[in-house]
Amino acid sequence: ILSGNITRMKFLGKAxxxxxxxxxxxxxxxxxxxxxxxxxxRAPLCTVWGRQGPAFCNxxxxxxxLKRVDECNIPLEEGKETPLPFFVAGVQVGQIHQEHVKxxxxxxxxxxxxxxxxxxxxxxxxxxxxxxxxxxxxNRKLAEEGxxxxxREEPYAVSAEFGTPPLATTExxxxxxxxxxxxxxxxxxxxxxxDGTLRMWVARRSASKPTWPGCLDQVVAGGQPHGxxxxxxxxxxxxxxxxxxxxxxxxxxxxxxxxxxxxxxxxRTSREIIFTYDLKLPEGFVPENNDGEVDEFMLWPLDKVxxxxxxxxxxxxxxxxxVAIDFMIRHGFITPEQPGYxxxxxxxxxxxxxxxx
Amino acid sequence: ILSGNITRMKFLGKAxxxxxxxxxxxxxxxxxxxxxxxxxxRAPLCTVWGRQGPAFCNxxxxxxxLKRVDECNIPLEEGKETPLPFFVAGVQVGQIHQEHVKxxxxxxxxxxxxxxxxxxxxxxxxxxxxxxxxxxxxNRKLAEEGxxxxxREEPYAVSAEFGTPPLATTExxxxxxxxxxxxxxxxxxxxxxxDGTLRMWVARRSASKPTWPGCLDQVVAGGQPHGxxxxxxxxxxxxxxxxxxxxxxxxxxxxxxxxxxxxxxxxRTSREIIFTYDLKLPEGFVPENNDGEVDEFMLWPLDKVxxxxxxxxxxxxxxxxxVAIDFMIRHGFITPEQPGYxxxxxxxxxxxxxxxx
Numbered sequence: 001i002l003s004g005n006i007t008r009m010k011f012l013g014k015a016x017x018x019x020x021x022x023x024x025x026x027x028x029x030x031x032x033x034x035x036x037x038x039x040x041x042r043a044p045l046c047t048v049w050g051r052q053g054p055a056f057c058n059x060x061x062x063x064x065x066l067k068r069v070d071e072c073n074i075p076l077e078e079g080k081e082t083p084l085p086f087f088v089a090g091v092q093v094g095q096i097h098q099e100h101v102k103x104x105x106x107x108x109x110x111x112x113x114x115x116x117x118x119x120x121x122x123x124x125x126x127x128x129x130x131x132x133x134x135x136x137x138x139n140r141k142l143a144e145e146g147x148x149x150x151x152r153e154e155p156y157a158v159s160a161e162f163g164t165p166p167l168a169t170t171e172x173x174x175x176x177x178x179x180x181x182x183x184x185x186x187x188x189x190x191x192x193x194x195d196g197t198l199r200m201w202v203a204r205r206s207a208s209k210p211t212w213p214g215c216l217d218q219v220v221a222g223g224q225p226h227g228x229x230x231x232x233x234x235x236x237x238x239x240x241x242x243x244x245x246x247x248x249x250x251x252x253x254x255x256x257x258x259x260x261x262x263x264x265x266x267x268r269t270s271r272e273i274i275f276t277y278d279l280k281l282p283e284g285f286v287p288e289n290n291d292g293e294v295d296e297f298m299l300w301p302l303d304k305v306x307x308x309x310x311x312x313x314x315x316x317x318x319x320x321x322x323v324a325i326d327f328m329i330r331h332g333f334i335t336p337e338q339p340g341y342x343x344x345x346x347x348x349x350x351x352x353x354x355x356x357x
Numbered sequence: 358i359l360s361g362n363i364t365r366m367k368f369l370g371k372a373x374x375x376x377x378x379x380x381x382x383x384x385x386x387x388x389x390x391x392x393x394x395x396x397x398x399r400a401p402l403c404t405v406w407g408r409q410g411p412a413f414c415n416x417x418x419x420x421x422x423l424k425r426v427d428e429c430n431i432p433l434e435e436g437k438e439t440p441l442p443f444f445v446a447g448v449q450v451g452q453i454h455q456e457h458v459k460x461x462x463x464x465x466x467x468x469x470x471x472x473x474x475x476x477x478x479x480x481x482x483x484x485x486x487x488x489x490x491x492x493x494x495x496n497r498k499l500a501e502e503g504x505x506x507x508x509r510e511e512p513y514a515v516s517a518e519f520g521t522p523p524l525a526t527t528e529x530x531x532x533x534x535x536x537x538x539x540x541x542x543x544x545x546x547x548x549x550x551x552d553g554t555l556r557m558w559v560a561r562r563s564a565s566k567p568t569w570p571g572c573l574d575q576v577v578a579g580g581q582p583h584g585x586x587x588x589x590x591x592x593x594x595x596x597x598x599x600x601x602x603x604x605x606x607x608x609x610x611x612x613x614x615x616x617x618x619x620x621x622x623x624x625r626t627s628r629e630i631i632f633t634y635d636l637k638l639p640e641g642f643v644p645e646n647n648d649g650e651v652d653e654f655m656l657w658p659l660d661k662v663x664x665x666x667x668x669x670x671x672x673x674x675x676x677x678x679x680v681a682i683d684f685m686i687r688h689g690f691i692t693p694e695q696p697g698y699x700x701x702x703x704x705x706x707x708x709x710x711x712x713x714x
Binding site (some may be wrong): 002024041106161162163164229237254256257273275278291329330332334335336337338339340341342343345349350353355356 | 390502517518520521569586587588610611612613630632635686687688689691692693694695697698699700702703706709710713
């Protein structure tokens, strides 16, 4: 693998026009050609400006980054029937696959199904409480039948869009079945050295977690339950997951979102908006887990984070890769000169438009 | 106007659940109701976490920010004929409005027009040089006729997407007529005080500039000519526009893009990708203009920048507002708790997908 030290970069004194032509040509290379860069049999393609001066254009990283983005944006299988739009109180809040549409027909008090057209929460359910109760009744039945698994007792808001009054809540574990938008907060915890180099705290998820056990993760991350502000959720999760006291956690800066839509096995649609935060931690601080959800914390140079994400998607919880890549873009470690930059930016926020009604 | 000091924030010790409900409700308020916040007749809506602790949710700012985004994303006039897709070498690179389609029919050596379907650069023009020459010949005729104005002698790349080998170049002033993607670099020049507060250098464009004379702008910004890397362009523009020496300018970090599509009078389509950079400048440094394009530089507290953008779009060059708003999002001054946050994020990058073929 091309050594990718992106914090200490060397200068290649090449003409920029030449670099531009070579870099441009690289975008047309076949996957086979990419492989030769990854195997280190070709020199880096171009000189680019990056954090703290000129940097290598690490093409092997870009290829891996784009793969990670694709793994979170999985489209509908070819030939598979399009899921039906799902409406609550006249507003589309999600989408439901055919196998679940059939199931929901068993509950006519809760759902009105117009075959091939749409699914509506019964319009007679005209208050927040009635709707929430209907979701709850159906969800518990589907959990008994084993259709909904991994019950969390965590109510997720069902809304037209984030920040609008929720029309109802539904159990977090049911979000994929209804294809409703899920929200979460992920915190990039990093340390800045005296020389400006950055290191990032990486968490290894507990081997006993129901989802992505043993995988790498941000220092702190969590779902966004109904009735809690994202910034307050950050404070809570910082304490639970990494023993970061409120005084430190309050410095976490919201920096935007990462957003994707993914068709999963079993007719589930993950639509996720992750509110990203940057939290600069002091040099001596060491995170400790309080809720049993993390097995270890590691402080990695940023190039090790990049290398690990680019070379092995399997070690990471997929959406955490996107959050770390977004961090590297915002902090100048991935530059416009690298072929694929626009594709990467697009993939990191491909789900944003779906969040707006 | 609600005093919007977003660098020194006060804490409102309100329950977060309450804040969440109130904040949510705000999103449903009519424009009339928004006005009462702007006029200061209502209290701020909610407590949110922002840079350096809790902050007011400055709803009046959000309304203005969303307006600025809309001003750069103007859709096709209702009832107006859809522009035809424009192909070069089999790749769609732009779009051309009906009035120009008619004009281009005069140049059958250069353009092949299929009425109601598409416009193609003549496929016989099968090299970069032939295509570039054809664009040049036609553009000069159209400039003589007054259809193309503000000729710059700046070749813009005509490409499938950024970083791929250009199929041709065309004069910058013709980009809107063909609806090809334009690229630029904008640099947020800022100063960080010892207490962490940020100030931003704001430029007032020269009164004699052909576009947006006298308007506010980033400290440095420029178009992205063919054959120059964005990072190298940043160094060049930093010297020309603000006398920022190479040693300082090299610290400019690429942080992503702002992207929009705008239908303008005269059948022109602006499709723009702006590569954004953050450049932290030392406390005593004062920019000076070298090329006559800037009349003055001002170092403003960030809340003054926000206030100015939110309250008066007219004072700013429109796309510069988007770059400054993006800075405020990435640096934690605009938070997910503020109603409209997702809409704002969407609008800042609404043109990204158009940049990918």
